[in-house]
Amino acid sequence: MEGGVTVLAGGVGAARMLAALTQVVPPERITAVANVGDDLVLHGLHISPDLDTVTYTLAGQINPETGWGLAGETWQAMETLGRYGGVDWFNLGDRDLGTHLYRTHRLQQGASLTEVTGEIVRAWDLGLRLLPVTDDRLRTMVTLGEGPDAGREITFQEYFVQRRHSVAVSAVRFDGASNATPAPDVLTAIDEAMRVVIAPSNPVVSIDPVLAVPGVRDAVTAARQRTVAVSPIVAGAALKGPADRLLHELGHDASVVGVARLYAPLARTLVIDEADADLADAVADEGIEPLVTRTIMSEPGVAVSLARAVLS
Amino acid sequence: MEGGVTVLAGGVGAARMLAALTQVVPPERITAVANVGDDLVLHGLHISPDLDTVTYTLAGQINPETGWGLAGETWQAMETLGRYGGVDWFNLGDRDLGTHLYRTHRLQQGASLTEVTGEIVRAWDLGLRLLPVTDDRLRTMVTLGEGPDAGREITFQEYFVQRRHSVAVSAVRFDGASNATPAPDVLTAIDEAMRVVIAPSNPVVSIDPVLAVPGVRDAVTAARQRTVAVSPIVAGAALKGPADRLLHELGHDASVVGVARLYAPLARTLVIDEADADLADAVADEGIEPLVTRTIMSEPGVAVSLARAVLS
Numbered sequence: 001m002e003g004g005v006t007v008l009a010g011g012v013g014a015a016r017m018l019a020a021l022t023q024v025v026p027p028e029r030i031t032a033v034a035n036v037g038d039d040l041v042l043h044g045l046h047i048s049p050d051l052d053t054v055t056y057t058l059a060g061q062i063n064p065e066t067g068w069g070l071a072g073e074t075w076q077a078m079e080t081l082g083r084y085g086g087v088d089w090f091n092l093g094d095r096d097l098g099t100h101l102y103r104t105h106r107l108q109q110g111a112s113l114t115e116v117t118g119e120i121v122r123a124w125d126l127g128l129r130l131l132p133v134t135d136d137r138l139r140t141m142v143t144l145g146e147g148p149d150a151g152r153e154i155t156f157q158e159y160f161v162q163r164r165h166s167v168a169v170s171a172v173r174f175d176g177a178s179n180a181t182p183a184p185d186v187l188t189a190i191d192e193a194m195r196v197v198i199a200p201s202n203p204v205v206s207i208d209p210v211l212a213v214p215g216v217r218d219a220v221t222a223a224r225q226r227t228v229a230v231s232p233i234v235a236g237a238a239l240k241g242p243a244d245r246l247l248h249e250l251g252h253d254a255s256v257v258g259v260a261r262l263y264a265p266l267a268r269t270l271v272i273d274e275a276d277a278d279l280a281d282a283v284a285d286e287g288i289e290p291l292v293t294r295t296i297m298s299e300p301g302v303a304v305s306l307a308r309a310v311l312s
Numbered sequence: 313m314e315g316g317v318t319v320l321a322g323g324v325g326a327a328r329m330l331a332a333l334t335q336v337v338p339p340e341r342i343t344a345v346a347n348v349g350d351d352l353v354l355h356g357l358h359i360s361p362d363l364d365t366v367t368y369t370l371a372g373q374i375n376p377e378t379g380w381g382l383a384g385e386t387w388q389a390m391e392t393l394g395r396y397g398g399v400d401w402f403n404l405g406d407r408d409l410g411t412h413l414y415r416t417h418r419l420q421q422g423a424s425l426t427e428v429t430g431e432i433v434r435a436w437d438l439g440l441r442l443l444p445v446t447d448d449r450l451r452t453m454v455t456l457g458e459g460p461d462a463g464r465e466i467t468f469q470e471y472f473v474q475r476r477h478s479v480a481v482s483a484v485r486f487d488g489a490s491n492a493t494p495a496p497d498v499l500t501a502i503d504e505a506m507r508v509v510i511a512p513s514n515p516v517v518s519i520d521p522v523l524a525v526p527g528v529r530d531a532v533t534a535a536r537q538r539t540v541a542v543s544p545i546v547a548g549a550a551l552k553g554p555a556d557r558l559l560h561e562l563g564h565d566a567s568v569v570g571v572a573r574l575y576a577p578l579a580r581t582l583v584i585d586e587a588d589a590d591l592a593d594a595v596a597d598e599g600i601e602p603l604v605t606r607t608i609m610s611e612p613g614v615a616v617s618l619a620r621a622v623l624s
Contacts, residue, residue: 044356044416076386080410084435087417094406098392104356105399123396 003194005311008220009034010206011050012067012240013232013297014199015057017310018128020303021197022058024311027127031189033216035201036113036132037140037174037209040157042090043081045100046107049157050206051117051132052099059124063093067240070095089162114183131189133210136180140209145170145249156205165242169249172204177212190219196267197310198229200295202243203262204250211266220266227267228310229288230295231259235275239296255279260286271295271309315506317623320532321346322518323362324379324552325544326511327369329622330440332615333509334370336623339439343501345528347513348425348444349452349486349521352469354402355393357412358419361469362518363429363444364411371436375405379552382407401474426495443501445522448492452521457482457561468517477554481561484516489524502531508579509622510541512607514555515574516562523578532578539579540622541600542607543571547587551608567591572598583607583621 005025007018009032018032035050049068056062056070063069073093082088092100099120106116112135121130140156145168153173159165190196198220201207211217220227236255238244244254252258256272256279263270264287272283273295283290297303317337319330321344330344347362361380368374368382375381385405394400404412411432418428424447433442452468457480465485471477502508510532513519523529532539548567550556556566564570568584568591575582576599584595585607595602609615 042417043413044358044420045413046356070392074386074388074406076406077389077409077413080382080407081413083410084414084432086410086414092413094386094388094409095392097389097406097409098395098398101355101357101389101393101404102396102398105354108356120396 004029004031004189004192005195005197006031006033006189006193007197007199008201008207008210009050009054009199010201011035011038011053012057013201014050014206015054015062016297016303017197017199017230017307018054019058020297020307021310022128023304024307030128031185031193032128032130033133033186033189033210034130035206035209036134037138037205038156038160039139040090040155042087044104045092045097046104047090047092047100048103048113048117048132051120051130052096054130055120055124055126058126058128061124069093090157112183114185129185129189131183131186133183133186133216134180134213135183137176138180138209138213139175140205141173141175142169142205143171143173144168160242165245169246172208172246172250174209174212177209178214180213182213182215186213187215187219190216190223193223193226195311196220196223196227198227198263198267200230200232200239202232202238202241202246203259204243204246204252217266224266225268228269228271228291229259229263229267230271230306230310231256231273231276233259234273234295256290257282257286260288260290264288271306316341316343316501316504317507317509318343318345318501318505319509319511320513320519320522321362321366321511322513323347323350323365324369325513326362326518327366327374328609328615329509329511329542329619330366331370332609332619333622334440335616336619342440343497343505344440344442345445345498345501345522346442347518347522348446349450349517350468350472351451352402352467354399356416357404357409358416359402359404359412360415360425360429360444363432363442364408366442367432367436367438370438370440373436381405402469424495426497441497441501443495443498445495445498445528446492446525447495449488450492450521450525451487452517453485453487454481454517455483455485456480472554477557481558484520484558484562486521486524489521490526492525494525494527498525499527499531502528502535505535505538507623508532508535508539510539510575510579512542512544512551514544514550514553514558515571516555516558516564529578536578537580540581540583540603541571541575541579542583542618542622543568543585543588545571546585546607568602569594569598572600572602576600583618
């Protein structure tokens with residue numbers, strides 16, 4: 001396939017998808033449009049977990065023990081912080097901290113998140129283009145659905161990391177989205193792509209915040225005939241993280257059929273795993289064309305064949 | 313001696329003086345009033361070099377290789393930062409970073425620098441009281457006296473670390489001083505002390521910014537009969553850092569006589585090293601009583617005997 005490939009990206013699943021795509025098409029033809037709803041400012045530092053997971057994965061430097069942060073990590077800063085009784089639920093490795101120091105400094109100098117991300121990507125020689133969906137402030141907020149704090153709204157990382165996503169959620173909101181504008185090149189990257197890929201990321205907290213930036217959902221809708229989504233749900237469960245639970249709690253089907261219903265307005269094709277082959281007709285009934293193949297990228301050989309299928 | 317001991321403190325010299333004093337009087341009777349003119353915000357983090365040098369030294373955790381930062385330090389964050397071409401002239405060890413993360417977070421929560429410093433001191437079980445001279449913004453600014461940048465004003469750390477204090481200086485200014493107020497307990501600690509000690513720190517860039525906070529110089533002047541200064545100049549040279557050079561460049565004598573002239577309005581006694589015994593009369597002529605003893609605290613046994621002399 002000629003032309004550009006633009007990937008709507010969350011964290012881990014998107015990073016693996018992007019790594020697979022770089023095996024099949026030259027990286028310089030790939031643009032990732034990444035979620036920044038997970039971003040946080042902690043200890044004065046601007047942290048962009050999804051941007052970093054994509055960067056570190058593509059650099060071959062993701063920490064294999066944690067699935068986030070950098071390989072060869074040490075934890076000396078956290079140890080000192082722990083001595084003071086500081087906020088230590090969000091782990092920051094020493095190597096990783098260098099990225100946050102750099103990003104924070106550049107942002108304070110007036111650089112945009114797009115510019116800083118480009119600098120970081122170049123420093124790791126990634127070849128592809130990684131764009132935050134917006135340079136504006138966008139924060140995924142989660143309303144707790146149970147327990148003594150039911151009804152309370154917390155930030156995504158307070159839900160995901162501090163509470164280990166082990167609490168029911170009644171609503172998700174993208175704070176700042178309505179006032180945000182897409183970062184430079186985001187809409188063009190969608191408009192001009194030969195293929196738009198919705199990565200197997202969490203539909204409600206990774207892809208939805210990307211679509212919530214005014215103009216992005218419309219651009220993807222307009223590109224529907226060129227758009228392929230990969231289901232993050234396999235046999236009714238998320239491969240990683242709380243996508244299944246969140247879909248259910250927010251009133252969706254935690255199945256490829258539920259994913260099909262969400263993505264039918266946006267994508268012509270939904271790639272589903274062979275484990276869900278029996279649901280292909282139900283997916284088609286939602287108005288999106290099922291493509292059944294192996295999708296579990298941690299299994300040998302699957303990632304590249306999935307990338308080929310997505311581009312075919 | 314009964315009663316409190318209050319020490320006007322810069323970094324390394326003051327830290328050694330304080331460590332020696334804690335051998336002679338119970339730490340809970342000691343208050344250090346420390347310079348914050350060296351503070352900087354870098355990478356979004358609030359860094360207080362003199363507070364940290366005092367803390368780490370008294371905790372027995374100062375890095376023996378560098379003279380600043382923590383022992384057992386690693387440099388992983390700086391290595392990542394270097395990959396990005398980030399600002400890396402100010403070295404931040406991984407262990408040390410934990411302190412800056414904590415301080416920055418607490419300040420952003422609305423805690424005062426005095427409160428945060430107290431928390432850090434307690435976490436290291438120091439026993440004494442360490443007070444920043446002010447909770448307000450105070451920045452030592454240095455005007456370059458030579459070269460292509462002559463006349464340009466830079467921050468203290470740009471002079472001290474980035475340019476390794478190897479450039480001539482034509483002026484020093486304490487930005488923010490006139491609007492600053494002494495931190496809680498600072499004036500009381502001076503007023504009520506049985507002994508005020510001006511540590512062997514740099515008179516013009518460590519002690520002067522402390523005195524520049526309105527009210528502090530007056531308080532020390534009023535305590536003159538109870539105040540002892542220790543000369544940081546021995547045989548015409550600074551034991552560490554650029555005190556000799558700076559004194560000379562700013563129009564002072566880089567000798568115990570020059571120090572005597574600066575401190576005569578503030579202290580009854582000036583402790584000078586045996587190497588300067590021949591200048592004792594010249595010191596006395598400046599209106600401050602010389603006390604000749606050994607003052608080089610890195611030599612065995614000297615620190616404690618100096619502490620005793622200061623308190624006698």
